[in-house]
Amino acid sequence: MADADGTRGGGTVRAGFRFLRGRRRAVAALAGWSLLESVQTFALGYALARALDDGFLAGRTATGLAWLGVAGLGALVGALGTARVYRALAALAEPFRDLLVRRVVARGLGAALRDGTGDTAVVSRLTHQVEIARDSFAGVVMVARSFVFTALGALVGLASLAPPLLLVVLPPLLLGLALFFGTLRPLARRQRELLVADEELAEELGVTAGGLRDVAAAGAQESVRDRAGARIDAERRAADSLARWGVSRALAVGIGGRLPVVLLVVLAPWLLDRGVTAGALAAALTYLTQALLPALQSLVHGFGSAGARLTVVIGRLTRDTGAPTHERTSGTPSAPGPGEGPAAPDSAPDPAAPDPGAARIADPGAGTAATSPEPRAPRRDAGRADVPALEARGVSFAYGPGAQPVLEGLDLVVPHGGWLAVVGPSGIGKSTLALLAAGLLEPRDGEILVGGVPAAPAPAASRVLIPQEAxxxxxxxxxxxxxxxxxxxxEVHASARAVGADALVARLGGLDAEVDPRALSAGERQLLALTRAHLAPAPLAVLDEATCHLDPAAEERAERAFARREGGTLIVVAHRLSSARRAGRVLVLDGTHAVTGTHREVAEHSPLYRDLTGIWSSRPGSPGQGSSQPARPLGDTDGVDAVAGPGLAGDGRHVVPHRAVGEAEPVRDLRDRGPLGGDG
Structure with a gap:
């Protein structure tokens, strides 16, 4: 970077001088009006010395006042010059800005038109960065001009009053300037390093903030934290280095501006012995404290910061901007989608037997039943068939040290190629179990194994989680x-057909069509996310209500597509009875213990599942249910419904079905159509 920076900095300085040489008239006007400012500086000290030596100290008050009047007149002349300086400066700064705009347009937008690729940074260069360069250029010219002509007026005044004063003032001034200009390039380099580190940190944090769900889903917290920490450390080191080199600025000001004041005071007797008058000594102190020191401070701090900033920005504006520096390779993700872990092959696949229940699957897009099985997904490396796809051993989890456990002592085995539906009221721990299976949460007690490996450090390629929010x-x-x-x-079209997204893909305009996420419905977003996950080579798929915005037929098609993947294992957080009926096994979570088995087995042993079955059955349009009657306890032979529910004899729509927590009926007016027992 040193060579590049040095070359770039030297090139910037040479380009600046070429720019000024091409505008000699504007430079001459700026120098002429600045010369009037130097008259003010000269008159400030020289008139003061004459007023003291020839006027007040000699007892001639009128003469002293006259010389002070000369100093005031010099201030008026300097004010006139200052007013014209800004107009002359504009004659340089605005053409400089126009030159940069033309350069950016020619290199950035021109390349974009030629190559057909847009560079979004062009907008920043045309606005923010160009304005920074214009202001920095104006600041550099102003402070350099001010110091040159202020120093000229002060030094000419000192030479006119008493040449020995130059022996005291000039050497430390030159030494301070040499120190400043000698450290200017390292300072600019550190300034550039800090700017680059800040940009890289902002980019890293911007990407991380925009993909927090991706990071969490992929289990990439540690790697993202390490990358962000490295960026932060790099910026801190750059800031520390800049601060250390920044000490040289204070040292240059101390040597060049403050040391001469000390020397004048210490060497005052020696100067008086060599003919320097009291008025000349006072004028020298005035020149130093009121002119040279402020001008030197402005030069060091203004030229140091504005000059370094100008060098950095000019280097960025004039570099080749024809193509973006970061390109995303098609099909090569930089980070996973939120809630969906990336997948990569691990070992040889184990083909699964065809699902006989897939012969007729409702096609929501066509409105009729498909008479042939859906195409199988590409082969996946599913791991060893004799190792469970998911295993929970005494798993307990709570959201906080003092919180009640959401899961406690859970034991569960999902075999390779299995299909499990997880049911239970809202807030009971279904999504928590999905996050534990994905390795996004770690159990407080026990362990979760995915393919025989603990879920948290297991490769993200071993499972894919599709959340409700696609x-x-x-x-x-x-x-x-x-x-x-x-x-x-x-392969892409096959997966889209399998999950039922082929009609959506066609409506969007095909695979090359641009997607506007805001223009898609929640169900359409879920279909795209399901297709993406279906294409992933992960052997374990966890659908956490990932089909909640689809109709029952579309949900069935998507679930069967995942279950049919060769060597694939499916876990579904179910929100419809049909999902539980389709699954090979059902896990019922009720907050105290879990019940697993087939649909019939859990209905026999789990009152909660029977209750949920009644709730599901009462929903209009529930598939496979001919009545809205709630489930009765097994063995109830008297035919009396144990729980009041809608659709019972005598119900005049007084009763609404109770739901799980978080699924309560909205508050509304239940209109009474008559006394209980009839509709009157």
Missing amino acids: YVFGGSVRDNLTYYGPRGDD
């Missing part, structure tokens, strides 16, 4: 669906 990003349909790795078009 993640769709701006880009093409292909980019969204092949986020976990490149796939051929045939």
Whole structure:
């Protein structure tokens, strides 16, 4: 970086001088009006010395007042010069800005038009960065001009009053300037390093903030934290280095501006012995404290910061901007979608037997039943068939040290190629179990194994989690669906047909069409996310109410598509009875203990499941249910319904079905159509 910086800095200085040489008239006008300012500086000290030596100290008050009047007149002349300086400066700064704009347009937008690729940084260069460069350029010219002409007026005044004064003032001034200009390039380099580190940190944090769900879903917290920590450490080191080199600025001001004041006081007897008058000594102190020291401070701090900033910005504005520096390779994700872990092959696949129940699957897009099985997904490396896909051993979890456990002592085995539905009221721990299976949470007690490996450190490629809130990003349909790795078009279309997203893909305009996530419904976003996960090579798929915005037929099609993946294992957090009926096994969570088994087995042993079955059955349009009667306790032979529910004899719509926590009926007016027992 040193060579590059040095070359770039030297090139910037040379380009600046070329720019000034090309505008000699504006430079001459600026120098002429600045010369009037130097008259003010000269008159400030010289008139003061004459007023003291020839006027007040000699007893001639009128002469002293006259010389003070000369100093006031010099201030008026300097004010006139200052007023014209800014107009002359504008004649340099505005053409400089126009030159930068033309350069940015020619290199940035021109390349974008040629290559057909946009560079969004061009907008920043045309606005923010160009304005920074213009203001920095004006600041550099102002402080440099001010110091040169202020120093000229002060030094000419000192030479006119008493040449020995130059022996005291000039050497430390030159030494301070040499120190400042000698450290200017390292300071600019540190300034550039700090700017680059700050940009990299902002970019890293921006990407992380925009993909927090991705990071959590992929279990990449540690790697993201390490990358962000490295960026923070780099910026801190750059800031520390800049601060250390910044000490040289204070040292330059101390040597060049404050040391001469001390020397004048210490060497005052020596100067008086060599003919320096009291008025000349007072004028020298005035020149130093009121002119040279402020001008030197402005030069060091203004030129140091504005000059370094100008060098950095000019280097960025004039570099080749024809192509973006960061390109996303199609099909190669930089981070996973939220709630969905990326997947990669691990070992040889174990083909699963066809699902006989898949012969007729409702197709929501066509409105009729499909008479042939859906195409199988590409083969996946599913791990060893003799190792359970998911195993929970005495798992307990609570959200906080003092919180009640959401799961306690859970034992569960999901075999390789199995299909498990997880049911239970809202807030009972179904999503918690899904997050534990994905490795996004760690159990307080016990362990979760995915493919025989603890879930938290297990490779993200071993499972894919699809949450209720589907993640769709701006880009093409292909980019969204092949986020976990490149796939051929045939594979992508096969997965889209399998989960029922083929009609949506066609309506959007095909795989190359651009996706506007805001224009998609919640169900459409879920279909795209399901297709993306279906294409992932992860052997374990966890659907955490990932089909809640789909109709029952579309939900069935998607679930069967995942269950049919070769060597694939499916865990579904169910919100419909049909999902539980389709699954090979059902896990019922009731907050105290868990019941697992087939649909019939858990209905026999779990009162909560029977209750949930009644609630599900009471919902209009529930598939496979011919009545809205709630479930009766097994063995109830008297035919009396144990729980009041809608649709019972004599119900005049007084009774509404009770729901699980968080699924209560909305408050509304239950209109009484008559006394209990009839509709009157």
